[in-house]
Amino acid sequence: MKAWLLHHARAGSTTLRKLVRAPLSTLFNVVVVGIALALPAGLYVGLANVQKAVRTLSPEPQLTVFLTLDAGKADASLIDTRLKEHPLVSRMRYVPRERALEDMKRASGMAGIVEALDRNPLPDAFVVDASDPAPDVMERLRTEVATWPKVAHVQLDAEWAQRLDAVLKVGRIALLLLATVLAFSLVAITFNTIRLQMLTQREEIEVTTLIGATDGFIRRPFLYYGAVLGLLGGLAACGLVWSATTVVNAALIDLSYLYGARWEVAQLSWRDSASLLGFAAGLGWLGAWMSVARHLAHVRPR
Amino acid sequence: MIALSNVTKRYPGGHEALRNATLTVERGEMVFLMGHSGAGKSTLLKLMAAIERPTSGKVVVNGENVGSLRARAIPYLRRNLGLVFQDHKLLFDRSAFDNVMLPLNIQGYDRRDAARRARAALDKVGLLGHEKALPITLSGGEQQRLCIARAVVHRPAVLLADEPTGNLDTAYAAEIGELFRSFNQVGATVVIATHDLQLAERLMPRLITIASGRVDTRTAEAA
Structure with a gap:
């Protein structure tokens, strides 16, 4: 149990060191993941706001x-x-x-x-x-x-509301498709990043395998890296969406003042942000896992 | 401790590195696998450490059939072994001390205990003064000694060495030989693949001779 905790603590600190040691590539990776996540997250916020607006605007059926x-x-x-x-x-x-x-x-x-x-x-x-x-x-x-x-x-x-509802449904399907595609791209990004890392650490992996490292020992720091990359990307995405809605809100203040009303675009909620982060970390983890599994399959004794 | 029976190893492409090899190494023995390069010495060691699997036949190390060991079990077999490589396989991005710490980290030793053992191993091979040095700054002989420190730091029951004196001059080779002798004297089973006759004369181990993939049967068993 103690050894297990020790292994995890070590994997965690190795990951942080890796991220800090290559700040530029970390930054680029985070930005790429962040943008990939911000697109569906932004669309989600947009749809949620349209839906809310429609509910308040539409005449009673x-x-x-x-x-x-x-x-x-x-x-x-x-x-x-x-x-x-x-x-x-x-x-x-x-x-x-x-x-x-x-x-x-x-x-x-x-x-x-x-x-x-x-x-x-x-x-x-x-x-x-x-x-x-x-x-x-x-x-x-x-x-x-x-x-x-x-x-x-x-x-x-209620035809008008029904039609709009149908349009929103199409929007939701588009969102789902976009999210799926970008989830794949997130997995692909971590897969590739981890693959490159494993190539540069090929010797270390070979040597540790030869002196009795389990697959778990080798996999752990990469899984951490994948998850942390996803998490940071998720944070970046939340930041992007938050900035975008803030900018839109600032513009809306003037417009709504002219109409004597108060219009505001709702931010991504805490709960949605948390699930976005969890989702991103999970996908990063998955991409890393696949990448390591593929690499380890090549170094098995034949 | 180590027993091979009728082991054949054929590589993809048809090259037969070993044919029908049978040999035993007793617990606490020191054995040299002698033969020209390409005779199959390295292949024998790789089979013992489960780095390669035999095409046919049985490889038993410490009571376990290594040839059919599940991939998950291999790391635990290797933790009972100390491996010394001709090309050292040191990690050049970390200090001598961290290289020796590696097997202990893998096995989850407590950090303080691990550091103590690592220093003891470095001391044993005469590198305690170089613990902060990067391997690249060490001489060939020192690198080999560092590799040996890493191989013995977790006190393995079996030490397998592939051409440990391959690139070293005689004086260095003698030092390395003495190291192996001392590990053998404290109970480790030592198997060394080499073509260094001088080393063999100095240490007087049991010799198993191999020529073109065949083990000389007269030398295969302990007398």
């Missing part, structure tokens, strides 16, 4: 209840009362079929068509705001109202 064409004024007022008394309904507006036709006539280009009709094809309708705009509440209300007598169809007017 509404339900439109269309009655059947044979529904009379009495049926309409009955439904009117039922909607008013419904606990999930916060507000509602009655649109009689005559008014709907008037509206349609006023819409450009439609007047001729409406004139040509020998009767009003439009049903009575109600536009309903729910007490809670959550999709599942809206959906519950929609299915319930649809079962009422003389109700032909209930439509959820």
